Amino acid sequence: MRVESEPMKIAEDLLAHYGVHARRLPWRVPPGSNEAADPYRVWLSEVMLQQTTVAAVAPYFARFTDRWPTVADLAAAADGDVMAAWAGLGYYARARNLLACARAVARDHGGVFPDTEDALRALPGVGAYTAAAVAAIAFRRRAVVVDANVERVVARLFAIATPLPAARTEIRAAAHRITPDARAGDFAQAMMDLGATICTSRSPACGICPLRQDCAAFRTADPAAFPAKAAKKARPHRLGHAWWIERDDGRIWLIRRPDKGMLGGMRALPSSDWSVTAPPAAPPFPALWTALADPVTHVFTHFSLDLMVHVARVEGDCLPPGEGEWWPLDRLDEAGLPTLFRRAADAAMKENIQDAW
DNA sequence: GACACGTGGGA
DNA sequence: TTCCCAAGTGT
Numbered sequence: 001m002r003v004e005s006e007p008m009k010i011a012e013d014l015l016a017h018y019g020v021h022a023r024r025l026p027w028r029v030p031p032g033s034n035e036a037a038d039p040y041r042v043w044l045s046e047v048m049l050q051q052t053t054v055a056a057v058a059p060y061f062a063r064f065t066d067r068w069p070t071v072a073d074l075a076a077a078a079d080g081d082v083m084a085a086w087a088g089l090g091y092y093a094r095a096r097n098l099l100a101c102a103r104a105v106a107r108d109h110g111g112v113f114p115d116t117e118d119a120l121r122a123l124p125g126v127g128a129y130t131a132a133a134v135a136a137i138a139f140r141r142r143a144v145v146v147d148a149n150v151e152r153v154v155a156r157l158f159a160i161a162t163p164l165p166a167a168r169t170e171i172r173a174a175a176h177r178i179t180p181d182a183r184a185g186d187f188a189q190a191m192m193d194l195g196a197t198i199c200t201s202r203s204p205a206c207g208i209c210p211l212r213q214d215c216a217a218f219r220t221a222d223p224a225a226f227p228a229k230a231a232k233k234a235r236p237h238r239l240g241h242a243w244w245i246e247r248d249d250g251r252i253w254l255i256r257r258p259d260k261g262m263l264g265g266m267r268a269l270p271s272s273d274w275s276v277t278a279p280p281a282a283p284p285f286p287a288l289w290t291a292l293a294d295p296v297t298h299v300f301t302h303f304s305l306d307l308m309v310h311v312a313r314v315e316g317d318c319l320p321p322g323e324g325e326w327w328p329l330d331r332l333d334e335a336g337l338p339t340l341f342r343r344a345a346d347a348a349m350k351e352n353i354q355d356a357w
Numbered sequence: 358g359a360c361a362c363g364t365g366g367g368a
Numbered sequence: 369t370t371c372c373c374a375a376g377t378g379t
Contacts, residue, residue: 045375046375046376047375047376048375049374049375049376050374050375050376050377051362051363051364051373051374051375051376051377052363052364052365052374052375052376053364053365053366053373053374053375054374054375055365055366055374056364056365056366056374057375088363088364089363089364090362090363090364090365091362091363091364091376091377092362092363093361093362093377093378094362094376094377097377097378124377124378125376125377125378126377127376127377127378128376128377129375129376129377130375130376130377133375145375147374147375147376148373148374148375148376149374149375150375165358165359166358188375189375192375195375196374196375201372201373201374202367202368202372202373203368232371232372233360235371261361261362262361262362262363263362263363264362298363298364299363299364300361300362300363300364301361301362301363301364302360302361302362338363338364339363339364339365340363
């Protein structure tokens with residue numbers, strides 16, 4: 001005979017806890033509030049929060065909503081402005097899809113977010129998770145919201161031993177069982193709060209968990225062992241070159257990367273391909289090139305990179321090959337460089353200061 | 358299902 | 369230092 005709490009009891013216990021302990025977040029309406037959540041803000045926050053921490057998102061969310069208060073404002077924004085505003089947050093396909101989604105809402109939905117999970121799911125950059133989250137949180141629909149937090153909490157509640165990702169089907173079915181018909185949005189946010197603050201990946205605080213009496217993993221020797229996960233692959237290493245071209249009027253040459261691939265759509269220094277073996281350091285044009293002593297090291301999700309930075313100072317009549325723009329050094333912050341190239345720029349400028357001395 | 362796709366913080 | 373991971377989506 002199984003010892004398992006009633007599905008409804010889990011939701012009741014969790015929502016009671018959430019009513020008292022809900023985190024106050026800029027995009028969140030407090031539990032029990034009569035105020036309705038703004039679908040635009042809910043959607044924007046959900047996209048920003050994909051694979052990204054609350055701490056990292058908060059300042060970006062503030063800047064975006066200040067500059068583009070409505071989905072119509074965002075839909076009317078220039079591509080480059082949005083990409084630059086996203087710079088540093090990572091996963092830049094999100095920014096491209098964000099704009100595409102805002103414009104689809106403006107063009108196909110009269111500037112109003114659709115209020116069903118299916119219609120939301122059809123929008124660019126809105127997958128199963130985000131569609132369910134927006135439907136539940138902004139439109140108070142009964143949707144089963146499953147993110148990594150929910151997966152972890154559910155895997156523990158029911159001590160699901162199947163390793164991820166194979167356990168997804170089983171976890172989703174269990175999440176469906178415990179999701180209440182009413183307040184599914186609060187329930188989802190409560191699950192995520194629990195996963196972020198108590199039922200954490202490494203050392204869950206079971207002693208203060210409102211669900212410990214409902215939790216099968218709590219009754220095992222090692223609750224943190226759930227969910228089991230498949231082994232990860234080793235991270236390969238790559239090498240590349242980047243070119244810092246500084247003109248005598250205090251500008252540097254920036255290009256825009258193609259939409260597809262790494263850092264797609266972002267401003268960048270000209271650079272070589274990033275290969276497993278060092279590509280030949282073939283500069284974009286002949287000049288007096290100086291390589292920085294140390295490469296810029298950067299770790300991406302699926303590989304790490306050593307980027308050699310080569311510096312050249314050129315005359316005002318120099319025109320590097322290909323598309324690009326001369327960008328004033330004193331406004332480099334506004335260029336919206338992704339972190340890799342921001343670090344390369346910092347290294348190049350530091351080197352130049354040493355030259356001047 | 359597998360893989361590409363960023364970044365910064367915590368243990 | 370190194371590894372893991374954080375409100376996933378698209379292909």
